[in-house]
Amino acid sequence: MIALDTNILIYAHLSRCPQHRRARAAIELAAQHERGWGFALPCLAEFWAVATHPAAAGRPSRPTEARAFLANLTAAGARVFCPTSKTAAQVADLAVSLDIRGHRIFDLQIAQICTEAGVRELWSHDKNFVTVSGLELRDPL
Secondary structure: OEEEOHHHHHHHHOOOOOOHHHHHHHHHHHHOOOOOEEEEHHHHHHHHHHHOOOOOOOOOOOHHHHHHHHHHHHHOOOEEEOOOOOHHHHHHHHHHHOOOOOOHHHHHHHHHHHHHOOOOEEEOOOOOOOOOOOOEEEOOO
16 A cells, blocks of 8 residues: 655645646556555645645645545545554654654654555655655655
8 A cells, every 4th residue: 555645745736836747646646556545644734734824835725725635635545544542652662762853753653654554655755754664665756
């Protein structure tokens, strides 16, 4: 299964981004994956925060536009991977063992949720994304 990171969602949503077409093509490719695709619930929140932020470059997306984009993804087969009752403890344990500091905890949270959901490949344009064992990081752009 493939998971998409927030930046792929943002680039695909915002037509003014230079990576827009490549991100949309990546989503179309992920949607064809035989074992499924989707994104972690925290990516939905990050996407919303960036896309609708009043200081967004150009014009921020309206909440209805952000919702429509996400609805189109789920209509195309995207799953939303949610944390389990064990996620918090596992993220905290991994953060200690991997010496995670600062904002990298958000990547670790996404990676752990995806791993728990059976995802084996995470697509991100973030070269410094934190990964966990068993989760391959790939830049589709």
